[in-house]
Amino acid sequence: MSRTDETPLFPTLVVGSLPRPQWVRELIDDRKAGRIKDEEADRLLDDAVPSAIRLQEQAGLDYVSDGEWRRESYVKVFADAVEGFQPDLLPGGGSRFLAIRYPAVVSKLAPKRPIAVGEATFLHRHADARTFVAIPSPYTLGRRMWSPEHSTKAYPTREEFMEACVPIVRKEVLELAELGVDAVQLDDPWLALLVDPDYRQREGIANLEHEIELSINTVNAVTEGIEDVFISVHLCHAHSNRIHSTRGPYDLIVDALDDMNVQRFAMEFATPDAGGIDVLRKFPADKVLGLGVIDHTDTHVETPEEVAARVERSMEFVPKERITLNPDCGFAPSTTNPMDLDEAYLKLRAMCRGAALLRERHG
8 A cells, every 4th residue: 555644554444344233134135035125225224324434433444444234245246236147046155154145147247237336435425534345356256156057058167257247347446446435355255265175175176276367367357457546355264153164374375466466465364264474475575465453253352452463473574564454354244144243343443553553663
């Protein structure tokens, strides 16, 4: 992140989602089921979302999102905005996770409305802090919502579906930049999942390099020539109900970060499941590190001192000018995640107070 006189050391960002109050979760379910009209749901959410923005600003964050309170999930938001999907065809992460099903692509894609520009317009109008918006990457869309059972008539291969997603995601990034959003994040957890051999076996992935190249190439196709907005890629082990779906260090994918045309990588490091920070020895010298310093799967609320200590360990490998702070992941990537909103606030507040400690020590 380029520093200016207005940008402090160790800026603090979210990854996207905040836990949704129960009534908001029910509202999203009712909207999906047709029990409430979209217009009425939007009116109620327009009343709710400012409280998510204020929560983040009160915690002290430099960049805030809308909490993703309008979305059923971080990845389904694409299917909600684009024709070509049939809902709830694909299972989620298995018996260890909450029951959640995903859309599958079943016909050619046809955009029907923006993915996040509407959310971002409202955020931009109501936020006092800098604004942050996340949208799913083409690689993650392909891994999550293409299946040989349902999708081959529309897109014979997963790769063709990913390629079809690229111009839609790229157009969204361009429109977010034109709107004046300060930071855009491409969510690409499925790249990070590749580090786990059990995951690769479950998914029948034999050619790791091919998968890594798909992620690199589709991200670069989205971001090519875009210079007027700060772009991150988010990597994590995916989670539901405080359980990660994979585990393992980033060693197998860290070299790929050099080849991605983005400015920043937001990465899980607070959780033991991410394997520790030694991999940062190979972190690209020209990228900004979004260091995960808050473990969203642990009910323990970190202290500011714990946050500062995690950052100071990372400073052995990455200079302070290229470190930003964030939670490991969004607190509730879907409405089914039963996270506690007050806990999320306390963790974000601790992160911001840890950043203040670091500025006192190293500013």
